[in-house]
Amino acid sequence: MNHLQRRTTYLAAVLVLATAAVAQKTSIQLPPDNPLSQIKSGTGDDAVRKNCSICHSTDYIVRQPHLSAPQWDGEVKKMIGVYGAPISAADARTISDYLAENYGTVSAESKKTEAGKH
Amino acid sequence: MSSLDRRSFLRTWGMTSAAIATSLWGREFLVGPKLAWAAEGSEDPLLAGRPLVRYPGKTDLILLTSRPPQLETPMKYFASAITPNEAFYVRYHIPPPTQVDLSTWRLKVTGHLDKPLELSFDDLQSKFPRASIVAVNQCSGNGRGYFSPRVFGGQWANGAMGNAEWTGVRLRDVLSAAGVKPGAVDVSFNGLDQPVMPTIPDFVKSLSVSRIMDDPNVLVAYQMNGQPLPMLNGFPVRLIVPGWYATYWVKHLSEITVLDKEFDGFWMRKAYLIPDTPCGCVEPGSAPAHTVPINRLDVRSLMIAPTGGERLAARKAVALKGIAFDSGYGIQEVVVSTDNGASWRPAQLGKDLGNYSFREWSLQWTPPRMGRYSLMARATNRIGESEPSEALWNPAGYLRNVVEHVDVTVA
Numbered sequence: 001m002n003h004l005q006r007r008t009t010y011l012a013a014v015l016v017l018a019t020a021a022v023a024q025k026t027s028i029q030l031p032p033d034n035p036l037s038q039i040k041s042g043t044g045d046d047a048v049r050k051n052c053s054i055c056h057s058t059d060y061i062v063r064q065p066h067l068s069a070p071q072w073d074g075e076v077k078k079m080i081g082v083y084g085a086p087i088s089a090a091d092a093r094t095i096s097d098y099l100a101e102n103y104g105t106v107s108a109e110s111k112k113t114e115a116g117k118h
Numbered sequence: 119m120s121s122l123d124r125r126s127f128l129r130t131w132g133m134t135s136a137a138i139a140t141s142l143w144g145r146e147f148l149v150g151p152k153l154a155w156a157a158e159g160s161e162d163p164l165l166a167g168r169p170l171v172r173y174p175g176k177t178d179l180i181l182l183t184s185r186p187p188q189l190e191t192p193m194k195y196f197a198s199a200i201t202p203n204e205a206f207y208v209r210y211h212i213p214p215p216t217q218v219d220l221s222t223w224r225l226k227v228t229g230h231l232d233k234p235l236e237l238s239f240d241d242l243q244s245k246f247p248r249a250s251i252v253a254v255n256q257c258s259g260n261g262r263g264y265f266s267p268r269v270f271g272g273q274w275a276n277g278a279m280g281n282a283e284w285t286g287v288r289l290r291d292v293l294s295a296a297g298v299k300p301g302a303v304d305v306s307f308n309g310l311d312q313p314v315m316p317t318i319p320d321f322v323k324s325l326s327v328s329r330i331m332d333d334p335n336v337l338v339a340y341q342m343n344g345q346p347l348p349m350l351n352g353f354p355v356r357l358i359v360p361g362w363y364a365t366y367w368v369k370h371l372s373e374i375t376v377l378d379k380e381f382d383g384f385w386m387r388k389a390y391l392i393p394d395t396p397c398g399c400v401e402p403g404s405a406p407a408h409t410v411p412i413n414r415l416d417v418r419s420l421m422i423a424p425t426g427g428e429r430l431a432a433r434k435a436v437a438l439k440g441i442a443f444d445s446g447y448g449i450q451e452v453v454v455s456t457d458n459g460a461s462w463r464p465a466q467l468g469k470d471l472g473n474y475s476f477r478e479w480s481l482q483w484t485p486p487r488m489g490r491y492s493l494m495a496r497a498t499n500r501i502g503e504s505e506p507s508e509a510l511w512n513p514a515g516y517l518r519n520v521v522e523h524v525d526v527t528v529a
Binding site for chain 1: 164168169171173174175181182183184185186187213214216217218219220221239268269270272273313314315316317318346349350353354388
């Protein structure tokens with residue numbers, strides 16, 4: 001091997017090492033659901049916690065805008081109909097009512113007046 | 119409650135709950151009691167009251183959801199054109215993989231092909247020419263939190279985006295090596311993320327064969343800004359579709375399937391649809407008659423400095439700065455108004471990192487007198503597309519592009 005060849009081989013080896021520098025095994029540990037994303041307490045909150053945190057954390061609920069009762073009901077129906085959420089008809093009603101009450105447009109309004117009192 | 123009262127109320131509330139959270143949750147993950155407040159320039163409680171959290175491989179990001187993780191990039195990171203890997207936003211529909219072993223990981227290329235392939239991580243790096251591109255990755259729902267009327271979905275402010283140099287191999291080189299058979303129509307992409315229940319459709323997306331074969335910029339990337347991809351941005355490889363919304367940029371890519379018919383998976387046919395109208399919009403609150411899968415990015419410009427609510431000094435020059443981007447035609451011009459849209463001046467464009475990249479812009483401004491100012495920037499691309507002055511609307515909260523206002527006080 002002449003000098004130039006040796007040099008090329010050396011460089012190639014360095015390049016292979018450089019590109020192969022990614023560790024073979026990579027792993028991460030994901031944190032538990034964030035405590036700041038707990039739902040409000042209220043009538044039906046147990047049904048919500050039980051059914052609505054199977055596939056995702058409840059911050060999917062608490063970080064949504066306050067929308068109307070029919071919109072929330074539609075969302076519950078979507079979880080059951082589209083994603084196959086295993087939720088009984090009775091629980092689904094309780095959950096829709098809870099969501100309209102605690103994260104609905106009406107509750108947003110009443111909250112404003114309540115806040116105005118302080 | 120005045121907006122100031124509301125803010126201090128939120129701050130107190132946030133600090134208390136963050137303190138509780140830290141004790142329950144362990145310090146690695148919750149960076150309390152810091153919260154993403156006025157820095158994000160919003161008085162909306164949903165957008166302003168969001169905690170900062172730290173996930174593996176990531177710096178402090180704004181929490182949308184913990185499981186699966188959706189984390190937003192604070193706006194300060196867009197002060198320069200390249201977004202650092204650790205600050206790059208995170209968006210999953212179903213849980214990400216938490217472990218990848220490269221010694222067994224393979225990218226399967228199957229379907230309507232002459233010779234299906236199984237490529238190792240080394241094969242990708244050694245058997246195909248290397249290609250790089252700087253490109254914006256923006257979530258379809260970026261800015262959804264500003265929609266009016268509001269809609270369900272991740273309430274992102276404007277930080278569900280990032281710009282990076284992606285390095286890998288051209289997808290068309292991979293497909294050519296596998297020999298695409300005549301009659302191939304679509305190519306579907308699946309990653310290592312897995313639904314928690316079999317009734318949830320797996321996250322699979324598709325592109326047409328011609329979209330891929332005509333575009334040398336569609337990559338299978340194994341590097342992001344010269345580094346391995348962070349796990350939460352798609353390690354070990356992800357699809358790069360410059361100019362198109364991030365929903366196509368499948369993370370942890372593991373299966374590429376060439377189909378001899380149109381792909382009809384849930385995430386193409388039932389989700390990520392926009393109104394089939396020239397603006398992709400409908401009358402606010404109404405439903406579109408026809409829809410199509412979301413595709414290329416709208417033109418956007420964002421002012422990064424000053425931030426909303428900032429106080430400036432009269433007769434002292436400041437630099438108005440920001441970024442602009444489009445779907446790959448390139449930014450032609452950015453104009454800035456400091457008088458609520460009455461007059462506009464061209465900004466100076468920064469270094470050109472390629473048509474698919476963020477383009478920095480800046481303009482010196484000396485506030486003439488005390489008072490409140492609404493600052494605006496509007497970008498136009500090389501085919502004359504720009505941003506409307508009033509936001510357009512669609513039911514899923516996609517495609518936000520509007521001349522955004524940054525309100526500042528000169529004192």
